[in-house]
Amino acid sequence: MEIIVCVKQVPETTEVQIDPVKGTLIREGVAATINPFDLYAVEEALRLKERYGGSVTAISMGPPQAQSALRDVIALGCDRAVLLSDPLFAGSDTLATSYALACGIRKMGSYDLIICGLKTTDGDTGQVGPGLAEELGIPSVCYVRRIVELGDGYMVVERTLDDLYETVHTPIPCLITVTKEINNPRLASLKGKLAARKAEIPTWKPQDIGADPKRLGSAGSPTWVVKVFHPSTRRATEMLEGGPQSQAEQLIAKLRQRHVL
Amino acid sequence: MAEIKVDPQKCSGCGLCVDSCPFKCISLLDGIAAVREGCNFCGACVEVCPTEAIKIKREERAVDLSDFKGVLVFGEQVGGRISPVVYELLGKGRELADRLGQNLECVVLGKGMQGAAEDLVSYGVDRVHLYDHPILEAYRDDPYTQTLANLVKETKPCIFLLGATMIGRSLAPRLAVRLKTGLTADCTGLDIDEKGNLLQTRPAFGGNVMATILCEGHRPQMATVRYKVMKRAEKRQGWRGEVIERSLDETSILDRTKILASSHEPPGCSITEAEIIVSGGRGLGGPEGFKLIKELADALGGAVGASRCAVDDGWIAYRHQVGLSGKTVRPKLYIACGISGSVQHLAGMQTSDVIVAVNKDPNAPIFKVADYGIVGDLYEVIPKIIQAAKSAGR
Numbered sequence: 001m002e003i004i005v006c007v008k009q010v011p012e013t014t015e016v017q018i019d020p021v022k023g024t025l026i027r028e029g030v031a032a033t034i035n036p037f038d039l040y041a042v043e044e045a046l047r048l049k050e051r052y053g054g055s056v057t058a059i060s061m062g063p064p065q066a067q068s069a070l071r072d073v074i075a076l077g078c079d080r081a082v083l084l085s086d087p088l089f090a091g092s093d094t095l096a097t098s099y100a101l102a103c104g105i106r107k108m109g110s111y112d113l114i115i116c117g118l119k120t121t122d123g124d125t126g127q128v129g130p131g132l133a134e135e136l137g138i139p140s141v142c143y144v145r146r147i148v149e150l151g152d153g154y155m156v157v158e159r160t161l162d163d164l165y166e167t168v169h170t171p172i173p174c175l176i177t178v179t180k181e182i183n184n185p186r187l188a189s190l191k192g193k194l195a196a197r198k199a200e201i202p203t204w205k206p207q208d209i210g211a212d213p214k215r216l217g218s219a220g221s222p223t224w225v226v227k228v229f230h231p232s233t234r235r236a237t238e239m240l241e242g243g244p245q246s247q248a249e250q251l252i253a254k255l256r257q258r259h260v261l
Numbered sequence: 262m263a264e265i266k267v268d269p270q271k272c273s274g275c276g277l278c279v280d281s282c283p284f285k286c287i288s289l290l291d292g293i294a295a296v297r298e299g300c301n302f303c304g305a306c307v308e309v310c311p312t313e314a315i316k317i318k319r320e321e322r323a324v325d326l327s328d329f330k331g332v333l334v335f336g337e338q339v340g341g342r343i344s345p346v347v348y349e350l351l352g353k354g355r356e357l358a359d360r361l362g363q364n365l366e367c368v369v370l371g372k373g374m375q376g377a378a379e380d381l382v383s384y385g386v387d388r389v390h391l392y393d394h395p396i397l398e399a400y401r402d403d404p405y406t407q408t409l410a411n412l413v414k415e416t417k418p419c420i421f422l423l424g425a426t427m428i429g430r431s432l433a434p435r436l437a438v439r440l441k442t443g444l445t446a447d448c449t450g451l452d453i454d455e456k457g458n459l460l461q462t463r464p465a466f467g468g469n470v471m472a473t474i475l476c477e478g479h480r481p482q483m484a485t486v487r488y489k490v491m492k493r494a495e496k497r498q499g500w501r502g503e504v505i506e507r508s509l510d511e512t513s514i515l516d517r518t519k520i521l522a523s524s525h526e527p528p529g530c531s532i533t534e535a536e537i538i539v540s541g542g543r544g545l546g547g548p549e550g551f552k553l554i555k556e557l558a559d560a561l562g563g564a565v566g567a568s569r570c571a572v573d574d575g576w577i578a579y580r581h582q583v584g585l586s587g588k589t590v591r592p593k594l595y596i597a598c599g600i601s602g603s604v605q606h607l608a609g610m611q612t613s614d615v616i617v618a619v620n621k622d623p624n625a626p627i628f629k630v631a632d633y634g635i636v637g638d639l640y641e642v643i644p645k646i647i648q649a650a651k652s653a654g655r
Contacts, residue, residue, distance in 0.1 A: 011466075063299075087298050090298060090299060090301075091300070091301040091302070093443065094434065094437075094444065094446075095437060095438060095441070095442075095443065095444070098434070098438055099438075121466075122465065122466055123465060124446070124447065124464065124465050124466070124585070125446035125447070126430050126434075126446060127430075127433070127434035127437070127444060127446055128434070129434070130402070130430075130431055130432075130434040130435045131434040131435065131437065131438045133402075133435065134406070134434070134435040134438035134439055135438055139402060139403065139517045139518050140402055140431070140435065141402075141518065142427065142430065142431040143427050143431070156521065160427060161339070161400070161426075161427045161428060162339070162344075162426050162427050162428070163339075163525060163531060164339060164340075164523055164524070164525055165523065165524050165525075166399075166520050166522070166523040167520070167521040167522040167523070168518055168519070168520055168521065169518065169519040169520075169521050170517065170518040170519075171517055171518075180579075181579070218263050218301060218302060219263075221443070222441075222442055222443030222476050222478060222479035223443035223444070223445055223461075223474050223475065223476045224263075224301065224302060224303070224474065224475060224477075225301060225303045225472045225473070225474055226303065226304060226460070226473050226474065226475050227303070227304070227305070227472070227473040228283045228303065228305065228465075228470050228471070228472050228473075229470070229471050229473075230469075230470065230471070231464065231468065231470075231471045231608075231611075234629050234630065235616070235629070235630055235631065235632055236632075237628050237629065237631050237632065237633070237634050238632065238633050238634070239628075239633075239634045239635075239636065240633055240634065240635050244637055244638075244641040244642045244645045245645050247635045247637065247642060247645070248642060248645035248646040248648065248649040249645075249649050251617065251633055251635065251646060251649070252646065252649040252650055252653050253653075254633060255594065255615065255617075255633075256653060258615060260537075260593045260594040260614065260615050261561065261594070261650070261653070
């Protein structure tokens with residue numbers, strides 16, 4: 001079982017603040033971390049490897065410092081990792097990212113399964129997984145919450161679709177994206193941490209993976225951000241005073257006045 | 262590729278651009294702004310520069326985009342029932358189509374969907390494309406992607422909207438890659454700019470930031486749109502539109518995955534459909550607090566919601582979770598009890614019509630989005646609200 005997991009390094013988003021005066025993101029002192037949703041993908045890959053043998057390779061695209069996210073997943077038990085890093089990759093939207101990852105994965109050779117997290121916490125799109133499957137021409141099943149069976153040339157998974165659960169049979173190689181329900185990710189072992197420190201993580205550039213520079217980065221991205229701003233959520237709040245009894249009565253009266261009750 | 266240039270003659274070294282850059286890739290070198298790697302050409306610096314020293318040159322694309330006309334909406338169905346988000350897409354789609362002076366079209370894939378397709382026309386749709394075939398009965402990536410790609414190549418819509426449901430989010434990225442076009446996820450705002458391009462606004466960074474995104478040089482401009490954000494289309498009396506039945510060449514359809522079984526979630530749990538939601542958070546102090554929340558919800562005829570903290574601590578099931586990593590809701594009334602109001606929670610409920618917050622901490626961020634705020638112990642306040650609601654005749 002040759003498994004590939006896609007991971008991304010993201011800012012620790014809960015700490016991303018907006019400067020109230022200038023309306024820009026404050027990025028100073030914000031640590032980078034592995035996208036939390038990817039840990040479920042890594043965990044599922046490791047469990048499959050432990051059960052069926054084979055190996056797990058992690059791939060990421062990002063700046064040189066994204067290496068540390070890849071070291072983290074080697075510490076968890078991934079066998080090797082590859083980083084796609086080059087200025088030409090910068091500014092890629094989900095279409096260009098899907099293409100770049102597909103080129104990197106094609107270079108790796110054969111595989112049985114690709115696992116992606118549900119989405120990343122920074123971009124929040126969830127588009128790269130299925131987009132990558134389309135680039136590679138393999139089937140994809142999103143929102144997988146359980147792998148039911150892995151057989152010769154196929155797998156059976158359970159996926160969530162809004163208010164529905166479905167059991168899906170798919171040939172492999174294929175790509176799945178997994179939800180948080182699928183497992184409880186492990187922590188790194190001491191042995192893993194040592195392996196991570198020693199691991200060599202190759203960096204591949206567009207020419208290494210035969211990628212067309214016109215399809216990468218800003219050049220290969222149909223979408224671009226024109227504006228970022230802080231959501232205006234503030235309402236004119238009326239505070240109700242005077243103790244629980246009176247507060248409760250005022251509230252019900254006001255809600256009835258506004259015809260919501 | 263786009264290019265950004267600073268004119269050193271014009272740059273006064275004021276540093277406004279340095280602060281404006283969301284990607285922190287501008288700095289002052291010898292008193293002149295310098296742009297480092299990492300720029301994504303968002304234009305924030307161009308806007309703030311008082312001396313117009315910064316210019317962004319975007320690559321002109323040779324493709325003729327004027328061939329692409331009309332707004333296409335994906336008429337998602339599950340088990341033969343049109344998903345509620347579709348009616349919202351039709352409401353917004355009609356508005357965008359009218360602004361462009363173009364048609365609103367809808368596409369339905371399924372089995373035995375003729376009646377539903379006829380009904381959709383009356384929501385102000387000019388044309389409903391219907392593919393009725395057993396292969397399309399339930400959503401699967403392969404046949405859906407291929408059928409829609411064929412339709413888009415033939416009808417060349419300018420804009421293609423899909424619901425940001427789990428089906429929409431699985432399908433749209435495959436389709437966008439196949440069509441080699443741009444796709445924006447999870448939009449909460451759509452508008453047309455002065456050049457006729459679609460302005461797509463969406464939350465990013467856990468709802469901390471809103472980003473407006475353009476797809477200027479590719480067609481169709483594709484977006485998935487969040488449920489319960491846009492206004493639902495109304496039925497129109499005497500509206501004239503047509504259903505076009507389209508055939509499917511099944512021999513050309515790749516069909517790799519099979520659905521072996523499916524089961525629905527237990528009924529009565531769907532917070533996305535509820536008109537009134539009472540939600541509990543960490544302030545409840547423990548799982549037993551949800552008994553009180555349920556009691557209030559029952560008294561008001563509403564459903565029970567929860568914050569991520571409460572779900573992560575195992576106090577209540579995930580399907581109750583409201584917020585960015587849970588469900589987006591837009592009820593008539595949302596009552597937040599013991600919820601501080603993290604950005605990720607607010608992103609899932611702030612478009613509710615009326616918001617009430619009950620919290621011990623007067624500085625809790627939830628009060629900023631609330632219409633009515635009660636500072637107090639929820640275990641004292643909520644029983645009184647239940648009482649008041651009951652005696653008011655509900």
